[in-house]
Every structure is written in structure tokens, then in C-alpha cells.
Amino acid sequence: MSILSKDRIIARPGFSRWLVPPAALCVHLCIGQAYAFSVFNLPMTKLIGITKSAPDDWQLTDLGWIFSLGIFFLGASSALLGRWVEEGGPRRAMFAAALCWSGGFMVSAVGVYLHNIWIIYFGYGVLGGFGLGIGYISPVSTLIKWFPDRPGMATGMAIMGFGGGAFIASPLSVWLMSKFSTATHVGVAETFIVMGAIYFCFMMVGATIVRVPAPGWKPEGYVAPAQARKRITNKNVFVYQALKTPQFWLIWWVLCLNVTAGIGVLGQASAMSQEMFPARVTAVAAAGFVGLMSLFNMGGRFFWASFSDYIGRRNTYFVFFALGTVLYAVVPYTGGIRSVSLFVLCFLVIISMYGGGFATVPAYLKDMFGTRYVGAIHGLLLTAWSMAGIFGPALVNYIRAYNVAHGVAAREAYNSTMYVMAVLLVIGFICNFFVKPVHEKHHMSHEAADAMGMAD
């Protein structure tokens, strides 16, 4: 399929590189829907009973696996297919992601229609998960090549879209279900079909717009440093060679610990705010708090990644870990002095750094391993996200449950969790401290680079 090949999308002279971020956003805004999948949970427990769950209806515990499978296959597919994505170019990857993502919705619609949960596990979980993984990494290296002067900002823009996708998907899903629901029908299957169709079209616009820079292209006025700077290499490391470097595993832990600290509280923010401030934070206010956190999660992705272009990637993570440690240690104090505003402020900054960690890491990898295989290496690194997705919420839930079971008051049950998170961030700080430039023995030789089409 030559129309999808990398050679067919080399930009002609005069092409504006500012067309590439919207192409990336077309994909990330769609796959970001994953964060809003929970809006379907309650309606899907009433597919038979309609107004309330019938005995044969699915339980929330059954439905929880759909999202978990999706995130698991995001990590698995980005790790497995990273090289395929990198070598085939962004259009082929975006097209594949569109097929998998929208296909996942269509298959899930069949699962809802037949009331077979296994079809939905396969549709949204496996097929959709592949769409998530391929789509997430598809524009990363292309953006870095178009913006060698601002790689953090460029990848931050795309990954911000992943955070923002839920903002669109959540109200859209609710609105569509309200249109399709009747007295005898919940309308989930039709909503899946419409969303799958919309997402396919939207992602295909991205695949159509995207271009790769011509060999040797540089932004006007940009002079590439002749010599590698202290922690920014101008060499390349082959994707699987990167796995043999301590830098890859140190950054893996840096991402994993930063995400673990954020993801645990993200899922528990509503309950935590109500339990720490009983009678002061209502359920409605807690929902508002969660919304505000989502906005800071998205904004932090763009802000911190752009900021990293000025202070450097390693320093940005030092800020995340140092500031995060202080803020987590302060949270129990906010409960003690009953200050809701200080509590909210702490978590908004923490969650902005959680998002910032995702958005800054592609540029960190580029600094360490070069641009050639950065997308594929990023794919391998996303397994850290899968791991953090399991450990973060589990840590928060189990420590809280342990405390409550041992007689700790509900409003103080999260205190020890906050200190554990602070310790995790201290470990992250230490890992980040040990990130040094990659030894030259790992760099690709000129012959290998030429053989692998290093012209791009």
C-alpha cells in the first residue's frame, strides 16, 4: 500500500511544520477517549434491566476489565510494534491505529448487541488496546524530527491531546446515549458504532495531513549543535540496543515512579477529598475537583514538556520529584489544619507533574538515544505505565484499607499513603540523578545507520 509508505509523505518545500501537531492531535484526541470509558460502565450494567440491573446483567467488576485490558494492550502493542511503527512512518501507523481503534468500537457494539462480554474484551480491550498503543507512539518521532529546536513542546502538544480526549468523549458519549436510548433500550451499541465511525474519520484526517521532513531538512535559522551537548546526543542508538543501557532502565523507573505517584491519587481523588474533609467537600464538589484535576493533567503535559526545552529534561524531572515529595508530605498537614484550598492546590500541582512526566519523556529519550528510534524506544518504555497502572491504585487502596481496618479515622487513613508516595518520589529522584549520557559503544555505526536508511 504505497499511499501509506514513508516515501509518499515526504514534505515538499514550503510545507509548514505547524500542520504536524494537529495531525498528531487528530489521533491523540481520539485515543484519549480511553480515560472516559467509565461513562459506559453504569449503562452497561443495565442492558437487560434498562432502569436497574437485572440478575443477568453484567457487574461493574466484569466491566472494569475492559479498561484494564485496553491499557495492558496499549503497553504491550507499543513495545511489540514500536520498530514497525518507526520504520513504516507515521501515516501507516496512524491508519493501522484508526482501523484498530474504530474496529474495537464496532466489535464492542456487536458484543453489546449479543450481550457477550468476551466480544467486548476482545473488541475494546485487545483490538482497541492495539489502536491505543500504535496511535500513542505514531507521531512522536515525526514531531521530534520536525521540531529539533523544541522537541519537548512538540511532543507535549500531542500527548496533551491524549489527556484532552476524555473531555470530548465524556460529554459526547452521554449525549449520544441520551439520543439512542428508549424505554426498552439503553443505546450503548449505537453509541459505540457512531463513535467508532467518528474516530475513524478523525484519525484518517490526521493520517492524511501528516508529513515527514525531507532528508537534511532543518527549521529556518536553526543550527544543529556540531558537538553533542552534555546530556543531548547527536548519535543514534538502535531500539533493542537501548535495552542494554542503564539509561533506559533508569528512565523506565523515573517514568514508572512518577506515574505510580500520580495515578494512585487520580483514581481516588473524589473519595479522598470527601473523606479527608467530611461535610466540607460534597459529592458534587468532589466531582468538580476531579474535573479540575483533569484540566491540570492536560495543561501540565504541554506546560512542563515545553518548560523542559529551556531547563533540560533531567532538571524537569528533578523538579517533579523534589516538588512532588514536598507536596505529598504537605497533604496530611492540609487535612490537619482543615484547609481545602491548600489540599486542592497541592493535588493540582501534583497532577500537572503526573501529566508532565508522560509528555516530557519522549524528548528525554531523544536526548539520550537520538531521534532515529525514539518512537520505538518510547514504545518499550510505556511498559512502565502499564506497571504503574497496577501498582499506583493498589498502593492507595490497600494502605487505606489497612489503616481503616486498624482503627485509623477515615479522614487520616490516607496520611501514610501520602508519605509512601513521597518516598517513591525520592527513589525516582535518585534514579534520575544517575542518568548519564549513553556510552558511545551503544551508538549505531555509520555503516549500520546507512544500511537502515538514516537519511531521514
Place this chain on the structure above:
Amino acid sequence: MARKNAQSGGNGLKLALAWGFVGIPLCWGVIQTAINALKLFQ
């Protein structure tokens, strides 16, 4: 010169369309979320 001007004009339209295509739905979603978030302060 005229060709360069026409090219930059064409790029401007493409940029507006592309950014509008992703920016309008994103802004709509952000506004919806911000309205919900305001409940925290009520």
C-alpha cells in the same frame, strides 16, 4: 516572490483549518469540564 506569497497564504488557510479541526472540539470539551469543575467553588 508572488509564488512565495501564494504559498504562505495557502499554508495559512491549511493551518487555520487543521488547528480549527482539532481545536474547536478540544475547546468545547475543556469548557464543559471547566463548567463542571466550577461546582467545587459553589
